[in-house]
Amino acid sequence: MEKRKMTIKELLSVSVFIGVIGILFVLNLIIPSPEVLVSERRIPARFPDFNTSTVYSGEFMKKFEDWAADHFVFRDKFRAINAFLVFEVYRQNDKSGLYRSSNVGIGEFQRLSESSFRQTSLRILRAAGIFDGLDMNIYYSVIPDKSVFAERYLPGFIMEKAEDILFEMFADFEYIRVIDEMRAECFYRTDLHWDQSMIANTAQKLLSSMGAETKLESHPAVVAGDFKGVYAGQYALPLEPDVMTYIDVPNLKVTYLNERSLEMDEGPVYDLVRFRGVDPYDIFLRGPQPLIVIENENAPQRELYMFRDSFGSSLAPLLTDAYSKIVVIDLRYIHLSLLGNFIDFVPGSDVLFMYGSQIFNNPTILQS
Amino acid sequence: MVFSSPTFLYYFLPVTIAAYYLTPMIKGSPRLRNFTLLAASLIFYAWGEPRYVFLMIIQCITTWGFSLLIEKFSKNSAAKILMLISVLFSFSFLIYFKYANFFIINLNNLAGTDIALIRLLMPIGISFYTFQNVSYTIDVYYKKTEAQRNLLDFSTYVASFPQLIAGPIVRYTDIAHDLINRVHSWPRFAMGTRRFIIGLGKKMLLANLFGELVEIYKISGDQSTVFTWIYLVAYTLQIYFDFSGYSDMAIGLGHVFGFKFPENFNYPYIADSITNFWRRWHMTLSGWFRDYLYIPLGGNRVKTYRFIINILIVWMVTGFWHGADWNFILWGGYFGAVMLIEKFFVGKLLDKSPKVLRHIYVMLIVFMSWTFFDALSFHEAFERIGRMFGIGSEMFAGNEALYYLRSYAIPFIIGFIGVTPLVKKISEKIDTKKTLSTILEPVVLAVILLLSTAAMVDGSFNPFIYFRF
Numbered sequence: 001m002e003k004r005k006m007t008i009k010e011l012l013s014v015s016v017f018i019g020v021i022g023i024l025f026v027l028n029l030i031i032p033s034p035e036v037l038v039s040e041r042r043i044p045a046r047f048p049d050f051n052t053s054t055v056y057s058g059e060f061m062k063k064f065e066d067w068a069a070d071h072f073v074f075r076d077k078f079r080a081i082n083a084f085l086v087f088e089v090y091r092q093n094d095k096s097g098l099y100r101s102s103n104v105g106i107g108e109f110q111r112l113s114e115s116s117f118r119q120t121s122l123r124i125l126r127a128a129g130i131f132d133g134l135d136m137n138i139y140y141s142v143i144p145d146k147s148v149f150a151e152r153y154l155p156g157f158i159m160e161k162a163e164d165i166l167f168e169m170f171a172d173f174e175y176i177r178v179i180d181e182m183r184a185e186c187f188y189r190t191d192l193h194w195d196q197s198m199i200a201n202t203a204q205k206l207l208s209s210m211g212a213e214t215k216l217e218s219h220p221a222v223v224a225g226d227f228k229g230v231y232a233g234q235y236a237l238p239l240e241p242d243v244m245t246y247i248d249v250p251n252l253k254v255t256y257l258n259e260r261s262l263e264m265d266e267g268p269v270y271d272l273v274r275f276r277g278v279d280p281y282d283i284f285l286r287g288p289q290p291l292i293v294i295e296n297e298n299a300p301q302r303e304l305y306m307f308r309d310s311f312g313s314s315l316a317p318l319l320t321d322a323y324s325k326i327v328v329i330d331l332r333y334i335h336l337s338l339l340g341n342f343i344d345f346v347p348g349s350d351v352l353f354m355y356g357s358q359i360f361n362n363p364t365i366l367q368s
Numbered sequence: 369m370v371f372s373s374p375t376f377l378y379y380f381l382p383v384t385i386a387a388y389y390l391t392p393m394i395k396g397s398p399r400l401r402n403f404t405l406l407a408a409s410l411i412f413y414a415w416g417e418p419r420y421v422f423l424m425i426i427q428c429i430t431t432w433g434f435s436l437l438i439e440k441f442s443k444n445s446a447a448k449i450l451m452l453i454s455v456l457f458s459f460s461f462l463i464y465f466k467y468a469n470f471f472i473i474n475l476n477n478l479a480g481t482d483i484a485l486i487r488l489l490m491p492i493g494i495s496f497y498t499f500q501n502v503s504y505t506i507d508v509y510y511k512k513t514e515a516q517r518n519l520l521d522f523s524t525y526v527a528s529f530p531q532l533i534a535g536p537i538v539r540y541t542d543i544a545h546d547l548i549n550r551v552h553s554w555p556r557f558a559m560g561t562r563r564f565i566i567g568l569g570k571k572m573l574l575a576n577l578f579g580e581l582v583e584i585y586k587i588s589g590d591q592s593t594v595f596t597w598i599y600l601v602a603y604t605l606q607i608y609f610d611f612s613g614y615s616d617m618a619i620g621l622g623h624v625f626g627f628k629f630p631e632n633f634n635y636p637y638i639a640d641s642i643t644n645f646w647r648r649w650h651m652t653l654s655g656w657f658r659d660y661l662y663i664p665l666g667g668n669r670v671k672t673y674r675f676i677i678n679i680l681i682v683w684m685v686t687g688f689w690h691g692a693d694w695n696f697i698l699w700g701g702y703f704g705a706v707m708l709i710e711k712f713f714v715g716k717l718l719d720k721s722p723k724v725l726r727h728i729y730v731m732l733i734v735f736m737s738w739t740f741f742d743a744l745s746f747h748e749a750f751e752r753i754g755r756m757f758g759i760g761s762e763m764f765a766g767n768e769a770l771y772y773l774r775s776y777a778i779p780f781i782i783g784f785i786g787v788t789p790l791v792k793k794i795s796e797k798i799d800t801k802k803t804l805s806t807i808l809e810p811v812v813l814a815v816i817l818l819l820s821t822a823a824m825v826d827g828s829f830n831p832f833i834y835f836r837f
Contacts, residue, residue, distance in 0.1 A: 006555055008806050009806040012806065016813050017564075017813070020821070055418060058416075065375050075825055082827070089778070093774065096580060154771070155588070155768045
């Protein structure tokens, strides 16, 4: 192989190449794969089936690429190195849309898609159609993305533009503007959601706008513990955790739709077991649930049908001072046509459609 | 399979290099190694295009067979007929898969017909390997090279994975000697790995970054003048680092396997005229068109009107090679027209102009050219050119433009430096200090490789622009 003797520099350069590629190749083969990608909150891709059909169709190769990326050794370390490069060396404001801001922390751009907003609005209108003839008071609100509270301009969500579209789409419903009651501190720094202990003003605004004369009581705040939100893992660099606090509203009876038995089972308002799970935000009303009924026998005899996303999980308990019964509906997990099987709508009640920008930007997510 | 994927870099490549070097050389001949390289290359190609690998094999066999016949009948007119059949056969695949829909759409529009479009994906790299086959056939016909008797060796030339899907366009004469009598050496291996890592870094650490900004502009509501310029600069940098990065990786891998592939880029953005730019950009493609189209058309040894027509034909065909759409033809024609203007009108003026002015002129022409290249329609291209000069843009600079200008300040500076020979000059200076160079180069290579791996593992934004061709 030799023609002339290799210099030390060449030897070192070859060693770098063969060393890095060879060592990582071997480690990728021998180190077992994780069962869960904890920082990304997902299951890694499975090794694909290998047979003539999957090879000929190209399915094996495509899935192998996903598997190889997900099972790469030191995946989190490499992701952290890349985040360091982007944020600290290139001094970029965001990494592929994941921004960091001094006051709102880490977030992801929620670029407003006008067509998606309109399509989602049409689905909401379809959902509102089930109340035709029931003389309901229908309200709607949009939860601003936390980027709008950032100290410096961040591209993405433009509240005024969102409102213009919604005014046009929901001319017959009453809009409740909550942005004025909110500020950067209302949101977790490591997560997209709001902090339940910081949204009393928002809840009060909603209640007042829906005609409730009730003034929110001051309930005790309980610290659940340190909390690293969904963006902490995506950010990949070390982050101070947020502290998760929940508001302990007494005397609530909560029942959840059991998706197997199709019965309503009683459960806690705040599920501390789920706080220690993959997504600690599931502490609020058990996270993703199609249908929940919250009853407060001490509250005025009024009913609210609340169509919501995950923000609604932490908001709904705060509204119980003004409603004896709140039916919390998540159309991501139950089809509109099935609601009648579980709910007897009381005419003259209040209806609230309240979603964050993520839902408005994903029109197919609502099953209506 | 793309070079910048974990599958390639950390599965395919180590296995292929190991298999290649474990394959023995028999009596100094690399034929067995050619077989290993060919097998790996077919797997590489089939990884992305399982069905189309047979198409490439058919083209290898027919080109190889026709060329043997051309050589056999070289003394009579049958050779010319055989050459034409072979060339047409090679081009027929390219025309069918790449251009058929273009012709159908235009025919439907013009004649009001309703011919159904062909619903087939274009085989990756077909433009590259077709051109290699054609150049080989013509070279055999004109006796610039002997026909390769061994199908395996010939197929290794066409299909070798380093240059298979995005060039450089390697001519048979470039590597005929290496195919049957190449030398493997550690210094050459070192040179190859160095070049590969640099190319990988260009792609992963710069091109992809600028590519994200290009995509952001397209979906942004901010279409201000400033953002349009930011987009154009980003695209200009993206396409250079993307394509030259790929060429670096291909040339580097060529060295690793004992081949010397031709250079494809020579700092095109420092050119002082468009003529000079095209001597530095995608050099193997412009060389191909020069030798196999421009010169056969008569080159510059013809009357002026004929020369003008030749130039326009060559450049419009060059544009058409890049994509089956009118905006690519216009893109090519635009460059042809600019070159004619340089030759007949402003060439002397340019020569007398200060260097900085010449450079600004070249970059302005290039910026505008990329709008055609990246646009989906004429309308979009002209809209963006308008916005460059404040025509049709809602404002001079929106919030988003300023945000990304701040965010990309450092990458832009690195990019601007990276398109000049400055880094190369510094590297050559460091090379004169042996101890420093011995330590620094491997460290820099290790850092680039690890950072590129980190970007690869972290990111999903990874397209190669030239895979479209």
